[in-house]
Amino acid sequence: MTDSRPVLVVTSLHDPTADVVIRELHDRDIPVVRFDSGDFPASLSVEAEITQEGIRGRLDTASRSADLAHVRSLYYRRPTGFAFPHLDEQDARFATTQARYGLGGVLASLKCRYVNHPHFIGDAEFKPSGLAAAVEAGFQVPPTIITSNPDAARGFIKRHGSVIYKPLWNPVYRVDDVSSVVEIAEVTADDIDSRVAGTAHLFQQRVEKTADIRVTVIGPHTFSVRIDSDLLDWRTDYSRLRYTPVPTPAQIELSLHEYLNHFGLHFGAFDFALDAGGQWWFLECNPSGQWYWLETETGLPMCGALADLLERKP
The missing domain is CATH 3.30.1490 (Dna Ligase; domain 1)
Incomplete structure (x- = not known):
């Protein structure tokens, strides 16, 4: 029997990374309902009832509908914020808070897999919290x-x-x-x-680095890429970067998953500085980081791993 439970993809209209994941899910005949929470309430509506069995009801976009009691997983990417430009400032502020705590609260309360849960993303985005968790997980932190x-x-x-x-x-x-x-x-x-x-x-x-390492963790899979450049921050000029897939040291692998477990995350984009002695220095983890450009540069099967996670394969 075909499993008709949909994957919800919450992101902005222009998100090429979400596009490739949705194509992969479509190729697997996995139903997808994509929407931007910023479309609420103009072209997005919600009807959710709290019952003893959990939340039931529906979410409707202009072209799709999802049964909230039977969502397979939710991929939370980069939605825009709620906006009510037709209201005056005070009413818009009220409507925004109601949307955030109403629709946002419903989306955060489903019985499904989150990649990642929006509340946990918020927790992990505080840099002091991330650095403290990294020390606990066993990383070397400057x-x-x-x-x-x-x-x-x-x-x-x-x-x-x-x-x-x-x-x-x-x-x-x-x-x-x-x-x-x-x-x-x-x-x-x-x-x-x-x-x-x-x-x-x-x-x-400052770490006297010889290279940077970007590690993308998707469920049980770890993809480590060495990034060579002469830049203090490699994200300032992608044209000067060279990419090489590298193995992930066993202790780093353990610490990566301990870090994600600390925040309840299934996905994380980790940045490390590599020094001349081969030490990996933790810099940060972005729970909503970009990753698809690394697949196109290296051929690492990240999209397939993420689709597996959303499909809820073992």
Whole structure:
């Protein structure tokens, strides 16, 4: 008998990574209902009843419908935010919170596999939490300080020498009408002034690296790729990168899964710095990180592994 339970894919309209996963699921005859939570309520509606057996009801898009009691899995990617431009500011704020806690709460309460659960994604996106979990999992983590105290920042830099600044979160800025973000940069004690007191900042000892490692964990599968470049942050210029699949050391493999288990995640995109002695230094884990470009560069079967996870193969 054909299993008609759908996979829900929650993402924006323009998401090439979701596109390739959906094509793979379609090739396997797995039903898919794709939607952007930002489409609610204009072209997305929900009807959910809380019962002793769990949530039942339906979710309808312009072209698809899903029985909420029989969802196979939910792939939470990068949906846009709720928006109510036809309402005044106060009513829009109220409608947004109701949508978030109503529709969002329903989507977070289904009896299905989440890749990843939106609440757990939120937990894992806090950099201090991720770094603390990485230490617990057994990773080597560069000395790090989060501070709003200029003197503490200067003291940290003097103790550790080569230090970089990283934003704790990276909202988009508009510079000359062009989208921009705050980049990772090396800092000295002389760079620190009273502006540090204005908010929280993260400073971290710079790893003298020979290469970067991106590790994509999809369920039980681990895909490690060495990234060679001369860049402090390889994400600033993809044209200068060279990719080589590499084996994952056994202890790193154990720590990867311990880290994901800590946050209840099935997927994670991990970044490491590789030093001259072969040590892998944990930098961060993105629970919603991009990965498909690495499959096109290396041939590693990541899309198939993710489709297996969503299909709920053993």
